[in-house]
Amino acid sequence: MFVSLYGPLWYYYLLDISTFVILIPALLFSLIASAAVNRTYSKYQKVSAASGMTGAEVARKILSDAGVTGVSVVPCRGKLTDNFNPKTGVLSLSEGVFSSSSVAAIGIAAHEAGHAIQHAKGYLPLMLRTALYPAVKIGSYLALPLAIVGILIEWLSGIGSFGTVLLAVGIIAYSLSSVFSLITLPVELNASARAKRLTMQTGALTGEEASMASKVLSSAALTYVASLAVSITYLLRFLLILSRLRRRN
Numbered sequence: 210m211f212v213s214l215y216g217p218l219w220y221y222y223l224l225d226i227s228t229f230v231i232l233i234p235a236l237l238f239s240l241i242a243s244a245a246v247n248r249t250y251s252k253y254q255k256v257s258a259a260s261g262m263t264g265a266e267v268a269r270k271i272l273s274d275a276g277v278t279g280v281s282v283v284p285c286r287g288k289l290t291d292n293f294n295p296k297t298g299v300l301s302l303s304e305g306v307f308s309s310s311s312v313a314a315i316g317i318a319a320h321e322a323g324h325a326i327q328h329a330k331g332y333l334p335l336m337l338r339t340a341l342y343p344a345v346k347i348g349s350y351l352a353l354p355l356a357i358v359g360i361l362i363e364w365l366s367g368i369g370s371f372g373t374v375l376l377a378v379g380i381i382a383y384s385l386s387s388v389f390s391l392i393t394l395p396v397e398l399n400a401s402a403r404a405k406r407l408t409m410q411t412g413a414l415t416g417e418e419a420s421m422a423s424k425v426l427s428s429a430a431l432t433y434v435a436s437l438a439v440s441i442t443y444l445l446r447f448l449l450i451l452s453r454l455r456r457r458n
């Protein structure tokens with residue numbers, strides 16, 4: 210599950226170059242992490258599991274062994290677009306995962322089944338994450354317009370604190386997405402830990418194969434760490450701008 214919360218920031222870059230610099234390490238980290246996930250995925254996509262089970266078969270077996278009912282496992286388009294939707298109970302597996310018997314495919318399918326089990330068992334971080342999602346979505350739409358209008362008002366008027374208040378509200382709205390990224394980490398790490406254990410339990414992967422699948426899932430987890438880093442540095446950037454405006458007033 211990946212949600213992009215950063216939006217079209219380019220117009221804001223024009224307004225403030227000096228604090229843009231602090232974003233660079235996190236953005237680089239983000240690029241490196243997504244390159245790593247692509248690299249490990251294509252590497253272990255070429256390794257066939259001895260069991261010969263497909264991603265879809267593994268997901269279904271894990272769910273039935275765990276006694277989780279009401280989840281449908283369906284194919285979806287795209288690469289690495291695999292996800293579990295807690296609202297609809299649909300577990301979607303991408304083209305390279307659904308009918309593939311590669312170690313990478315089985316690992317990813319088991320990871321998504323892990324999310325379905327988290328949902329069925331009421332795993333707290335997942336419940337929090339799902340509950341927070343609507344507020345995060347609204348917050349991420351409002352954050353940048355509020356912040357930008359706030360900064361513009363400050364610059365144009367040069368006096369008063371209305372712009373600063375708008376910017377502060379924008380920052381609070383934005384911070385929701387950082388909290389969301391933070392809660393995503395235990396959810397993802399837990400699903401991957403379940404995947405490693407369950408693929409061995411179901412006989413889908415041998416211990417050695419499960420370690421390879423784990424590498425794919427760990428590099429995917431790194432992209433969530435990168436998202437958190439990016440989110441926090443954006444937040445930091447806004448806070449720097451806010452403190453500068455307050456000092457000027």
Ligand SMILES: [Zn+2]
Pocket residue numbers: 210320321324397400
């Ligand atoms: Zn996941």
